[in-house]
Amino acid sequence: MTQDLPLLLCALHSFAFAAFHLAFWRLFGWKRELAKVGLATRAIVQILNLRLVYVFMGIGTACLLFPVELRGTALGRALLWFMVVFWIGRTIEQAMFLRLNHALVHALTVLFVLGAVLFALPLLST
Template identity: 40%
Template sequence: METTIILCGIYNLLFGVFHLFFWKFFGWKKELKNVSKVNSGIMQILNIQIIIFFFIVGFICLKYSQEILQTKLGFAFLVGNFIFWLARTVNQFIFLKINDIRVHFLTVIFILGMILFLIPIVNAI
């Protein structure tokens, strides 16, 4: 099970790195000029915050994998992250109703995140 927690950590670190490139991938320097300064600021702040969150979750998984598996707090951490990836997957269908292979690929990747965090939850029950 410790290997699964380590995979959860790597998964989140990779998403943190992925989000670091959002400005370039999505042309935010140009694109965000088309929305209000408030919305542009909110988008960028939320992205920075999610980068920090992914790095923190990744670090916790890599550094404290045993504690995650052996404590009630660790179990709650796993459930919280499972809910995060579940909500992200559901939101994909609500807000990105785009028939694009990249969107479908990301949906599969989000489901993978759900599964990674679900495996140790199921084993603990």
């Protein structure tokens, strides 16, 4: 079980981000804010957000249901690397596009880096 702890933490991280993204409508007042943009932009933002929730839920579920496969197969390790690069990219994009000197922005950046570290841990122990 201790060998699966990193993947359990990856699952929890993924599920937490899925829940966070589901809260975007309320957190960011999307009903009001997205009414200010065109229909296509409004739809794209919401669709992309829901697809990201789907990805996070899928990755979290895979971490719980397939720990042996994630650690022990080329495809599993590729998926873990995919998530490492996903979180590194998200960290870089945070710096590029959300240039706010705000504690919550910095906290999110730390959580993105944490995601990269968490998904790298199972790769180090294989």
